Amino acid sequence: LVLCSHCLKTECSLDTEADLSDDIVFQSGSHQTLKVGPAIPRRYLLYHVNHGEGFNLRRDVYMRIANLVQRLQQDGDWVLVLPPWGRLYHWRTRSLEQIRIPWATFFDVESLNRYIPVIEFEDFIKETGQAAIDQILYLQAYKEGWTNGKWEEKIDERECIEPPAYRLDEAGVFRGWFWGYPDAYAKAFKCLSVQGMARILAPVLLNNFTARSVFVDRGEEILHDYYGQVQYWTVRRSMRFAKHLRDIGDEFRESKLESTDEKDKTVMTDNWRDMERKPGSAIGGPYLAAHLRREDFARNNRKEVPTLERAADQIKVALKKYKLEKVFVATDAPKHEIEELRRHLQDYQVYNYVPPKGVLENFKDGGVAIIDQWICAHARYFIGTGVSTFSFRIHEERQILGFDTKMTYNRFCGHSEPEDCEQPSVWKIVY
Ligand code: GFB
Numbered sequence: 001l002v003l004c005s006h007c008l009k010t011e012c013s014l015d016t017e018a019d020l021s022d023d024i025v026f027q028s029g030s031h032q033t034l035k036v037g038p039a040i041p042r043r044y045l046l047y048h049v050n051h052g053e054g055f056n057l058r059r060d061v062y063m064r065i066a067n068l069v070q071r072l073q074q075d076g077d078w079v080l081v082l083p084p085w086g087r088l089y090h091w092r093t094r095s096l097e098q099i100r101i102p103w104a105t106f107f108d109v110e111s112l113n114r115y116i117p118v119i120e121f122e123d124f125i126k127e128t129g130q131a132a133i134d135q136i137l138y139l140q141a142y143k144e145g146w147t148n149g150k151w152e153e154k155i156d157e158r159e160c161i162e163p164p165a166y167r168l169d170e171a172g173v174f175r176g177w178f179w180g181y182p183d184a185y186a187k188a189f190k191c192l193s194v195q196g197m198a199r200i201l202a203p204v205l206l207n208n209f210t211a212r213s214v215f216v217d218r219g220e221e222i223l224h225d226y227y228g229q230v231q232y233w234t235v236r237r238s239m240r241f242a243k244h245l246r247d248i249g250d251e252f253r254e255s256k257l258e259s260t261d262e263k264d265k266t267v268m269t270d271n272w273r274d275m276e277r278k279p280g281s282a283i284g285g286p287y288l289a290a291h292l293r294r295e296d297f298a299r300n301n302r303k304e305v306p307t308l309e310r311a312a313d314q315i316k317v318a319l320k321k322y323k324l325e326k327v328f329v330a331t332d333a334p335k336h337e338i339e340e341l342r343r344h345l346q347d348y349q350v351y352n353y354v355p356p357k358g359v360l361e362n363f364k365d366g367g368v369a370i371i372d373q374w375i376c377a378h379a380r381y382f383i384g385t386g387v388s389t390f391s392f393r394i395h396e397e398r399q400i401l402g403f404d405t406k407m408t409y410n411r412f413c414g415h416s417e418p419e420d421c422e423q424p425s426v427w428k429i430v431y
Contacts, residue, residue, distance in 0.1 A: 041077075041212055042077045042078075042079060042127075042212075043072075043076055043077065043078045043079070043212050043213070043214070044078075044079055044080075044081050044124060044128070044212065044213040044214070045065070045068070045069055045072065045078055045079070045080050045081065045205070045213075045214055045216065046081040046083065046121075046124070046133060046213065046214065046215040046216070047061070047065050047080075047083060047215065047216040047217070047219040048083050048179075048215070048216075048217045048218070048219060049061050049083075049218070049219050049220050050218055050220055051087070051089075051177075052089060053220060054088065054089065054090055054389065054390075055085075055088055055090065055091075055366055055369060055390075056388075056389035056390045056392065056393045057220065057389045059239065059389075059393060060224075060389065061219045061220050062235075062239070063224065063232065063235045063236060063239070064198045064219065064222055064223065064224050064225070065080065065198065065216070065219055065222075066080060066112075066115060066116050066118075066235045066238075067198055067199075067224070067225050067226070067231050067232075067235055068198040068199060068201055068202065068222075068225075069116045069117075070115070070116050070231075070235075071198075071199050071202045071225075072202060072205060072206065073116065073117075075202075075206050076206070078117070079117040079118065079119055080116055080117065080118045080119075081118075081119055081120075081121055081123075081124045081213075082102070082103040082109075082112075082118050082119065082120050082121065083121065083179055084099075084100045084101055084102060084103075084120070084121050084122075084179040084180070084181075085098075085101035085102075085103070085105070085106065085366060086098050086099035086100055086101050086179060086180055087099055087180070088365075088366070090295070090296075090332065090365070091364065091365035091366060092365065093360060093364070093365050096360065096361065096364055096365070098364050098365065098366075099179075099180040100179060100180045100181065101364060101366065102120045102121075102122065103118075103120060104120065104242060105242065105362075105363060105364070105366070105367060106241065106242055106245065106363075106366050106367060106370055107239060107240065107241060107242055108240040108241065108242055108243060111238050111239070111240040111271075111272055112238055112239065114238055114271065114272065114273060115234065115235055115238035116235075121179060121181070124213075125181075128213065130183075131178065131181050131183050131184035131185070132173075132184070132185055132186070132187065132213075133178075133184070133185070133186040133187070133213045133214075133215045134186070134187050134188065134211035134212055134213045134214065135186065135187065135188045135189075135190075135211035135213070135214050135215065136166060136174060136186045136188065136189040136190070136214075136215045136217055137190060137191075137192050137201075137204075137214060137215070137216050137217070138160065138164065138165070138166075138189065138190070138191045138192065138217045138218060139191075139192055139193075139194050139216060139217065139218040139219070139221035139222065140158070140160065140161050140162070140191055140192070140193055140194070140218065140221065141161070141193065141194075141195065141221065142154075142156075142158075142193045142195060143158070143161050143193070146195075151195065152195070153195060153196035153197065153200055154193075154194070154195050154196065154200075155192060155193070155194045155195070155196060155200050155201070155204060156192065156193050157190060157191070157192055157193075158191055158192065158193040159191065160191035161191070161193075164189065164191070165177070165217070166186065166189050168189075169185075173185040173186065173187055174186040174187070174188070174189045186215060188211070192204070194221055194222060196222065196223065197222065197223050197224065197225045198222045198223065198224065198225050199225050200222065201216065201222065228427045228430075229430060230430050230431065233429050233430055233431065236396055236400070237272045237273075237275070237400055238272055240272060241370050241373075241374060242367075242370075244363070245363060245367055245370045245371055245374065246374055248359060248371050249353075249370075249371045249374035249375050249378075250374075252353055252371070252375060253285055253375060253378055256351050257285050257286070257287045257326055257328060257351065257375070258285060258286055258287075258326075259284070259285025259286065259287065259378055259379075260285075263283075263285070264282065264283050264284050264285050264378055265281060265282050265283050265402070266282050266284070266378055266401045266402070268401075272400075275400070276431050277400070277401065277402025278402060279399070279402065279403070279404055279405060279428070279429075280402070280403070280404040281402040282398075282401045282402035282403045283380065284378055284379050284380035284381070284403060284407070285378050285379060285380060286324060286325075286326060286380060287324060287326035287327065287328050287351075287379050287380065288315065288318055288319055288322065288324050288326070288327050288328070288379055288380065288381045288382075288383070289327075289328045289329075289330065289375060289376035289377075289378075289379030289381070289382050289383075289394075290311070290315055290327065290328070290329050290330070290331075290376075290382075290383050290384070290412075291330045291331070291372075291373075291376055291382075291383075291384040291385055291388065291390060291391045291394060292311055292329060292330070292331040292333060292341070292385060292412070293305065293331070293332060293384075293385035293388040293390060293391070294331055294332055294333035294334075294337060295332045295333070297385065297388070298333075302387070302414065303414045303415070303416050303417060304385060304386030304387055304388075304411070304412070304414040304417070305385065305412075305414050305415060306412045306413060306414050306415055307415050308337060308340050308341045308344060309344055310412075310413070310415060311341065311344075311412050312341055312344030312345050313344075314383065314412055314413065315327055315345060315348075315383065316345070316348075318381055318383060318410070319348060322380060322381050324380060324381070325348055325349055326348070326349045326350075326351065327345060327348050327349070327350045327351065328351050328352070328353075328375055328376065328379060329341065329350060329351070329352045330352070330353070330372035330373065330375065330376050331352065338352060353368070353371055353372055353375060355367075355368045355371070359371075369390070373390070373393060373394050373397065374397075376394045376397075377394055377397035377398050377401060378401070380407065381407050381410070382394060382395075382398060382403075382407065382408050382410060383410040383411060383412060384410065384411050384412070384424070385411060385412055386411045386412070386414065386421075386424070391411065391424075392424075394408075395408050395409060395424065395427070396427075396429075399427070399428070399429040400429060405426045405428065409423060409424045409425075409426045410423060410424070411423060411424050
């Protein structure tokens with residue numbers, strides 16, 4: 001039995017002092033494995049997401065995989081290895097090296113660990129002694145699509161539809177993209193066609209499958225087991241942002257937007273498990289926050305994207321309605337577009353977060369995106385961009401903090417949409 005291999009000290013319980021005196025097998029980061037008998041080998045689940053996907057869809061895939069690990073935990077000592085961040089299409093600041101970024105840069109790993117055991121990839125290398133993965137399972141759809149036009153859950157080992165992203169080298173191991181770790185490799189590779197929820201992988205991983213480390217690539221192919229239900233919200237609540245990023249956002253709120261947790265009624269508990277807020281209990285700071293997604297959304301002329309003038313008009317309507325003077329704009333727009341938006345809003349105080357050099361260097365484009373999300377999450381009123389997962393994650397953050405859904409689930413009407421365009425579906429938090 002391996003006790004407390006992943007859990008936090010506060011959540012571990014050891015029956016006797018004698019337990020504590022047993023061998024410490026290894027130490028990795030803040031986690032200790034205490035050996036108190038013959039060890040069941042720890043098994044590692046690694047995963048990866050299609051290269052083209054953005055930051056906030058990747059956060060959603062984490063939730064699907066985390067719930068799979070929670071299921072696997074019922075049958076063994078499984079730990080989720082967090083895929084290092086990097087090489088994201090939208091992270092364009094040229095002066096930065098944005099690769100091999102650990103999760104702790106963006107997220108509170110201790111909070112993640114309160115839901116399921118997780119470790120960084122570097123810890124996996126330390127624990128196992130090398131960056132070697134036993135088995136890659138490459139997920140893909142079914143070549144033939146839905147049979148008889150019917151969607152059903154299924155999973156089968158199949159030939160790869162696309163040329164495999166991993167190649168066998170002279171040494172007989174599989175090489176490919178392992179988050180920028182050139183020494184990493186896998187010992188075996190196969191493709192699985194899958195149509196279904198994350199839990200469909202559980203029997204595959206548990207029955208007649210001896211690989212200790214399994215790497216599920218194209219994790220976005222599997223769906224949430226329980227979208228919008230308790231399990232969804234529990235894992236979502238565990239995805240707290242790293243404290244250093246929250247602190248930067250809080251300082252900006254206080255200095256520019258007269259917003260503090262005490263005044264806004266958004267004080268958080270140390271442990272997310274102890275936090276259950278009534279909808280409407282949070283008031284938020286005296287500002288409106290807008291997430292205005294531009295860049296590829298605007299270039300592709302998506303119907304959900306408003307012109308800057310139209311966005312400003314919609315902001316003004318909400319400012320008047322809620323008697324607010326300050327606007328915080330989170331956006332990926334270039335400077336000249338932000339200036340144009342300011343001109344349209346010249347009667348109001350418009351703020352956006354511009355990171356000092358040190359913040360950008362330390363926390364990269366992903367960290368700045370999180371600071372923007374955090375500030376948006378604390379506004380009295382929020383309006384986002386339709387179909388943007390960046391906005392969706394802000395909706396969720398606000399639900400966790402206790403905002404009324406009507407102050408959250410709002411979006412801009414795009415350039416070719418009517419003024420009363422359909423607003424985002426409301427997903428109420430459940431505990
Ligand atoms: O997060 P994300 O997947 O959201 O991608 P969508 C957008 C990325 O652009 C973010 C930057 O991760 C940030 O790096 N970004 C966008 C921002 N808005 C802001 C902002 O307000 N502040 C800051 N600092 N950065 C997906 C795309 O975008 O939409 C997919 O990733 C696909 O490729 C899909 O196109 C339809 O969901 O908005």
